[in-house]
Amino acid sequence: MTDTYMAADLPFSGSPVVPEMSDGNKKIQFQCKKGISCWNACCSNIDISLTPYDIVRLKQRLDLTSGELLKQYTVPYELEPGGIAGVKLRPVENGTACQFMKPEGCSVYEDRPTACRYYPVALLSMRKQDEYTDTSSYALVKEEHCLGHQEPRSLTIDEYRTEQGVAEYDELARGWRQLILKKKSSGPSIGKPTKRSLQLFFMVCYDPDRFREFVISEGFSELYDLPAEEMGKLLHSDTELMLFGFRFLKQVLFGENTIAMHAESTARRLELAKQKLKQLENEASEKRAAEADDMYDSEED
Ligand code: SF4
Numbered sequence: 001m002t003d004t005y006m007a008a009d010l011p012f013s014g015s016p017v018v019p020e021m022s023d024g025n026k027k028i029q030f031q032c033k034k035g036i037s038c039w040n041a042c043c044s045n046i047d048i049s050l051t052p053y054d055i056v057r058l059k060q061r062l063d064l065t066s067g068e069l070l071k072q073y074t075v076p077y078e079l080e081p082g083g084i085a086g087v088k089l090r091p092v093e094n095g096t097a098c099q100f101m102k103p104e105g106c107s108v109y110e111d112r113p114t115a116c117r118y119y120p121v122a123l124l125s126m127r128k129q130d131e132y133t134d135t136s137s138y139a140l141v142k143e144e145h146c147l148g149h150q151e152p153r154s155l156t157i158d159e160y161r162t163e164q165g166v167a168e169y170d171e172l173a174r175g176w177r178q179l180i181l182k183k184k185s186s187g188p189s190i191g192k193p194t195k196r197s198l199q200l201f202f203m204v205c206y207d208p209d210r211f212r213e214f215v216i217s218e219g220f221s222e223l224y225d226l227p228a229e230e231m232g233k234l235l236h237s238d239t240e241l242m243l244f245g246f247r248f249l250k251q252v253l254f255g256e257n258t259i260a261m262h263a264e265s266t267a268r269r270l271e272l273a274k275q276k277l278k279q280l281e282n283e284a285s286e287k288r289a290a291e292a293d294d295m296y297d298s299e300e301d
């Protein structure tokens with residue numbers, strides 16, 4: 001199965017995705033059903049990216065911590081060179097098949113990832129440079145081994161999405177998609193992300209149990225002013241924690257402040273930022289003075 005997950009810059013060249021974008025009203029001819037002769041062919045050669053909500057569903061399904069799930073069932077990859085990371089399903093040892101594939105089908109079917117639900121449709125999420133909201137369009141993936149395209153059933157992409165239950169998955173991954181698109185479209189203008197911000201993005205998006213520990217740490221509550229009721233929700237719901245995480249990343253990475261901070265910590269941070277700026281200015285002026293000295297010395301010679 002090919003990774004059908006969203007991208008603003010999906011490489012069509014050489015890809016099985018038909019490069020024709022459509023909206024949800026587009027009719028497709030497709031049906032996947034037990035007994036079809038290509039049964040499980042799509043899950044025998046996987047390239048499946050996971051959304052944060054996919055992680056939440058799978059960890060709950062398998063009763064694992066996010067750390068255990070990441071270790072056993074995923075591999076990290078770069079969503080952009082040197083930039084933010086994504087995670088994909090890890091295939092079986094020395095093979096290409098999905099670890100969840102069983103002769104009778106998907107063993108995590110009710111909690112299967114977004115890309116598996118969408119297949120053979122690809123969701124393409126795009127965002128204009130000056131807009132914050134993303135828009136979705138779709139393309140059809142036609143792989144030779146998939147005989148579902150020959151089945152005599154036609155339905156719209158929207159009907160297919162409803163049948164596959166993707167609306168909830170899309171809605172809950174929206175904040176994550178926006179973060180990625182915003183990061184990609186801001187490009188090098190905001191500079192190379194620091195190692196710490198990349199680690200933070202990874203923890204918040206893919207390792208919710210570690211993020212929860214971070215949220216209940218003393219350092220976090222010294223800085224952020226979360227009402228007890230909201231904190232309670234984050235402690236008990238992976239989904240609430242994930243949604244809070246997207247807000248947290250928007251605040252930390254892009255300065256979109258929606259989480260209240262304690263006044264004294266804000267003042268402290270401002271003071272530290274001022275000191276840092278002053279230090280940078282001093283270093284720059286010392287450098288300029290040294291360069292002027294060098295120039296003067298070489299003219300003397
Ligand atoms: S999670 Fe299920 S549907 Fe998705 S690739 Fe694995 S076996 Fe197939």
Ligand code: SF4
Nearest residue numbers: 032038040042146148
């Ligand atoms: S019809 Fe396509 S999606 Fe269904 S089992 Fe065959 S290859 Fe997989």
